[in-house]
Amino acid sequence: MSEYTGVRGTVWFRAFTGQASPMPGDPKSVLTADAPLGNDRARFLCVVPDPHGRFPCARHGEVGLEEAFTMATRVREAIEHDKNTIKRPIIAIVDVKSQAYGRREETAAIFLAAAAAADAYGSARLAGHPVVTLVVGHALSGAFLTHGYQANRILAFDDDGVMIHAMHKEAAARVTRRSVGELEKLAKEIAPMSYDIRDYAKLGLLHKLLHVENPEKPSLQEIRKAQGELVAAVADARSGSVDLRNRLESTAAREMRRASHLVRTKLQAQWLEK
């Protein structure tokens, strides 16, 4: 299992864009750049640690108030700019520790900040921008809902350092009154509870699992390959609808989310009755 290291986001952002800086005026915890991707010029975004950030609870790779509103700003900027032209791809590079857990954050409505970022990403998708997320490390809970989960297509490395989940193991064990061992045992039989990205892939939400030998020090060849996968995902997104139905209609989802399908079918039938 993996601890959050906070390095992968910067590594991959730099690998794809040649730089690792915030845009002028933005906090250091949000990297944004427009860079070539295939035949497009894509906007890349990534949240990274900033030990000197203004908010003490958001200095180690958490998605806090500033991070959420900065991403909302930069995504909306791309939407506005591309209003009457080709919709540039929006690429979310994700390796986030968690949402920010702080009194300042709660007071100043981090729930709204998070919603604003998700709104921006979702609105970009609805406007026709192909939004693609690449999970290179951790994607937890509120942080992932804010940065990455509104994408048309989600890709992830098949590495032990990659984790998509609703809550860290220790906290989840505490809340559900189980031991970590019991939780791990359950997670082996119940795919949605698993901390293993390969089990997450079985849920049908992921577009593709990518293999990279060393995600913290990728070779040039591996970077090119990952880039190619992003280009393919962008094309695939452009060929599909702007909603998230691909998640439910994937082959894996038809197997793992039968209950969801049953809900859809029955609800539709009953809606039309009378």
Add this chain to the structure above:
Amino acid sequence: MEQIEFNYPAKRKIQKRAHVGVVGSGDLEVLLEPAEGAVAHVFIRTSVDGFRDTWEAVLNRFFANYDGAARIQINDAGATPGIVHLRLEQAVEVSDR
């Protein structure tokens, strides 16, 4: 989670189905529906194992005064016998209204 079933003799048909309760901590939900034949079937799912005898006692007491041909589903999250009895009575009240 334990699944327990009981059957009791029934004398009358019932007309209306009923649903009461919530599967909250210390509570239960009851789904009561008309059944065929002269039998009442009770199906219990409970998250608290090992109380079959207690369930039997509660149901014996309930069916001493209830003779409807019903299929009764109980989804339980640790209710006391008193609460179980209350919910069953509420379900009957709705069903026989």
Add this chain to the structure above:
Amino acid sequence: MSDKGYNANFINRQSFVELDARERATALFDAGTSRELLGPFDRVESPWLPMQGVTPQADDGCVVMKGKITGQAAVVVALEGAFQGGSMGEVSGEKMTAALDLACADNEKGIPTSAVILLETGGVRLQEANLGLAAIAELMASILVLRKHAPVICLTVGTVGCFGGMSLAAGLASYIVMTREARLGMNGPEVIEQENGVEEFDSSDRALIWGIHGGDQRYATGLADALVDDDTPQVADAIRRFVSKGVPPMHRSSQVALYRNRIEALDSSRQWDPEEFRALWATNGSNEEKR
């Protein structure tokens, strides 16, 4: 509030908070116009809970009802806070999202249809973890589409409140209606105390909790659109008002510049008193965009 021996209005009120999800949903509709979809007798339950010894609820803790509110078509989706803390599982999540999608389709056919979501929830159901989280993301996507056509009204009255990932769904809503007892936030006080210590948030300080997350504070700081008493007619009336009001000119979650500037202006070197913060964000700011 009266300082007499008793308050007649208080005694005569019909508590909305004491109603279960089904009763709450029913109470919001024009009398006799509502029917439930995928109710308990359809038995569409969680496939995951029995696998881990947890008794499922026949409606998976989510009530979907269709009918009319103030004469207009509406769908109400209510989470049952007493079942697994109102948490989002695969089925309850899909019920909510699919209901909103059906409302959206009706809007596109020319039948104006609003949605009211009653959120008493701690967020993701950990027993279904990644399917719960994905469900919230999909719900958020559906809210974004529906709210262009018709209002999506979030109602949180307590006692559970609206926390976790579902607070983002509230954040996307066209309108948020709360009682004083209700709370809305991403992370509850216990979680914050666990992650960052009691100095950061003393979860035993009830006054502080409501001073940060409570309906009164949220309303006073412009983060909720209405504050109602725990009284069923008042709650139903507020919902009717927002259904009639329709889609707002701009949703709160889209007002990025306004809120980004407010965050910039905050002195992050210290905590702020609830009263002090209220003065900062009170919704009669002069140079700011108004809703």
